[in-house]
Amino acid sequence: MDTAFPLFLMLLFAGGLAGAMLAMGEFIGPKRLTSIKLEPFECGSTPIGPGRQRFNVKFYLVAMLFIIFDVEVVFLYPWAVIFRDLGVFGLVEMACFIFILAAALVYVWKRGALEWE
């Protein structure tokens, strides 16, 4: 019970945050319903039509960028586990890592890879 309690707290907190965000969107957000907005959401592409149509290559670009950053962030977890053992060295190392990630993000941004048009 003692060990599981923080986990339970974590679950509660996460669920609460997600619920709160949805709720806030529901209450605060403006609502202008059009026929397009009422369609099922399909990440921006037309949901109805033949399946073998051409995709805009930008989807892949964004997907790739997402995957790369997503996977690299996973490295933070093992580091967090032995954070205390690694000490200052680990901190500096991770700072370098984050810096390189950030540099890559800046590069991608500056190059316009995040622009849709």
Next chain:
Amino acid sequence: MSYIWLILLLPALGVIINGFFARWVGRRGVSWIGPGVVGLAFLVACRAFFDIWALPADGRLVEEVFYTWIGSGRFTVEMALQIDPLSVVMMLVVTGVGFLIHVYSVGYMHDDPGYTRYFTYLNLFTLSMLVLVSANNFLLMFIGWEAVGLCSYLLIGFWFERDSAANAGMKAFIVNRIGDFGFLVGMMLIFVTFGTLDFTEVFHAAPGALALGGPTATLIALLLFVGAVGKSAQIPLYVWLPDAMEGPTPVSALIHAATMVTAGVYMLARCSALYVLAPFALAVVATVGVATALFAATIGLVQNDIKRVLAYSTVSQLGYMFTACGVGAFGAAIFHLMMHAFFKALLFLGAGSVIHGMGGEQDIQKMGALRRHMPVTHVTFLIASLAIAGIFPFAGFFSKDEILFSAFASGHYGVWAVAVFTAFLTAFYMFRLHFLIFHGTSRVDREMARHIHESPRVMTRPLAVLAVLSAVGGFVGIPIIYGGNKIGAFLAPALAHTEAHAPHAGVGTELGLMAFSLAVAAVGIALAWRWYLARPEVPGRIAQRYRTLYRLLLNKYFVDEIYDDLVVRPARVGSEAVYQRFDLRVIDGAVNGAGALVRSFASAIRVYQTGYVRNYALSILVGVVLVMAYYLWL
């Protein structure tokens, strides 16, 4: 002898200046620098000669190590020169004869647009040849060996606007590959056997490490001989040399007569310590040598191109030198090499002078009675012809007789008989050439006759110097008289001797043999006089009566055609499609069997280079399956 590096530096300077700074020194500068550096190198060689001479006979071996070239653990090769009687003699020949030919070239190539390129190549050749003859190990020698070959191809193809010249260059190149292969594999075998490539160490260790007549000694000797056969144009690889005459005539004189083609003989003499351990290899050398001598001489009988006659004569004389090596008389081979350098260079330069005076004509049937127009060329050419025919007291008499005597005295009577018969043929075809060019009635067309002129002095002076050498050069090796054979005694410490070579024939025999060969040569000359001057209708009648034989000789035994049929044509038929598809200008028309054969094979497997990724992946997969199969079932 620390100054010896100068002998390499001087021609190297010539290459650099003529090759890269010709614009600054101008044509005039090139004319001075090209021959000048070789002349200075000759002086260095002279100094080296006298310094070696001053040493006691058994101490005449100086090694100048510049630095360790390749060194790793037990395996070291040094960048070093070896100065001993053999290399000094070769240096003198290369720089001395080379200098005269450089000077001659100033006149001969005067109007050629590639003047500076020519002297760059020629200097580079001199440098390479000096590396070849003065190296102290096999590897460095191989550097020179390859480099002289390279210069030779460049100079054969010098007038590349002519298709035949470019093709001849390629032919020489490909034929020499076979020889190089022998040399390289032989070198590897030496390395495996002795663990070193240093001449002194190898030759010192040879008698202990190799059994007399054992398989290793024989194999090494034969492989090196394959290299020599390629470079020195012996049967069956001689075919490139006659075609090499496409190059400028002074090049033929320097590279394809006096120096480079004798590299094979030099190598055999240098490795005499190995050859004396391989009697079978020596027998092969003697057989190939004497067969080549005879074979080439018979072709020379009927050729009509002045340079081709001389080319076949060169092949034949090289055969003599190999014969000498084969009977164990390495000293005689080098002696003949030296004398041959004098008179054959003179013959080629004389021929060049004739061609120059005739405005490029090379067919001796269109010459005749030129002696009035070209007195200097005539006299010098006559001296050279007498020398090569072996008439006393000219240079060739002494050297050729020593070879004949060595063959006889060592019991090779068959070799001796063939060699004597070849001497007869030599005297005959040389004087046929001489009479047809300089005597008899003029067959020159009238238009041309008015323009015939003697060459300028820059060309005739080298002729005169070479004529003097051809006339009296032989006296460095007087036989019979005790101490007369100075060159033989000088070279002796650098060479090994076979047991069989101990001359057990008496003075009487030697005198008798001399008289006999002199008589044979005289008969040859007389016959040439009778057929070509006294009764000029005879040769035509004989050619008519023995038509088959005549055509066989005129067409050089159809060897080129045989090679063509056996190697080139089958390959070509098989790759007809490839020939249409790919540009083959480079090898088209060349006697280039190896290339064509390999090409057709290449086109066969080219099919599988489709360009489709799936096929490539399949290829990799097949490889994977093979590797797996290897591991699982083998």
Next chain:
Amino acid sequence: MNVAAINISLGGIGPLLILSATALVVLAIDCFWPSERRSHLAYVTVAGCLVALGATWRLWGAQEAVFGRMIIVDNYSTFFTGIFIVGTTITTLLSIGYTSRMGIDRAEYYALLLFATVGMIMMAQGLNLITIFLGLETLSISLYILAGIQRQRAASIEASLKYFLLGAFSSAFFLYGVALTYGATGSLDLEHITRAVGETTFASKPLLLIGVGLMLIGFGFKVATVPFHVWTPDVYEGAPTSVTAFMSVGAKAAGFGAFVRVFSISLQPLSPDWTHLLWLLAVATMVVGNVMAIAQTNIKRLLAYSSIAHAGYVVVAMVAASALGTSSVLFYLLVYTFMNLGAFGVVLVLGRQDEEVLAIDDFAGLGRRAPALAAAMALFMFALAGIPPTAGFVGKFYIFSAAVQGGFVGLAVIGVLASLVSVYYYFRVVVVMYFMEPAGEIPLAPRSAPATVALVIAAAATLALGLFPSPFITAASRSLVAVLF
């Protein structure tokens, strides 16, 4: 968890860090201060390379396993690092001018060159199969992009895609091989693998052999040995010439760097099981490479087949499997870097926009029109053919004498024969340059001073390594004395 046990040594991976940082700087400069002409990025790259070369120099003599035995710093890896960085420097110098003519003058080009070099260094410094695989992928991915960087040309894209597909294919084999080897020996650490193999404590011999065989295929693909060479001609032909030059020396050297460490050093106890296979591979590679080269009319394809043949010579040295053999690999790869980059460099310098000089016949008359360039090309051709006194000769001689000493006389003879065949097609280029009249005057590309410098360096090194090879041979053999195990 003890940090000290990891043995962190930033100095040990200094060259790697410097090159990575340089790549980031290059990208950053172009992001924040964009400009039309980007030759300054090339100079930044060269500067980074030179600093990294200095750092490499200081590593000479060091010998330790760092970063938890993932990375090893020894003379062997340092020697290779030196080769890679020199290759990258020369490639970058050659690229100036060429890249702008070809429309590939982008920051990414230089950054990817640097990242590829980082991958190469990881391959040479890897003491763990995972590190080697990481390096392999870093290198390969950079090269996939570089091959296709000339987006407007279909051939370039095609080369990139082909290389990518087949590269991924072979990487999979390699990775599977690594996994099986791990399964058999219980470790990815090369030293542990050696011990396991030496004491025959591995789980199952067939498992190990298949693992080793699959790794061999991965390396065989990277260094282009027959039958895993099929991609080479198409990719070399399609990729921009500067990238081809880079690939042909750097990627090959890196492939051999890892190949030799894994096989000749780590799997040495297993050599009876792989020597014969390599023997076959060497023969097939030399024969197919040289024979196919003869039929080529395109200079880049010719050089592609020639590079396959050269991989064959290096495998010959690996077969010899002696100290002499392995040090001859190092020396040969050093020599090969200079002479091959030089040959590609001449092709590249001659290339003009859209119409690169690609057919061998386009070299006709070069001997007269550009004597210095033609002389340089002739030198590189002679060196590749192994004609003395160039470095190529010494390198080949060294390899074949290693083979002979190792008792592989037959292999050496085949090698000599194959290289004699090769003289034919190299010499043909020389013949065309000097002995043939051009069909029409092809105007020369404008001179580029940095490219000239690069060519002079390559030519001087090709000659110097032929005339004074001793210090380098000594360095190469010393690289082995210090190998950890």
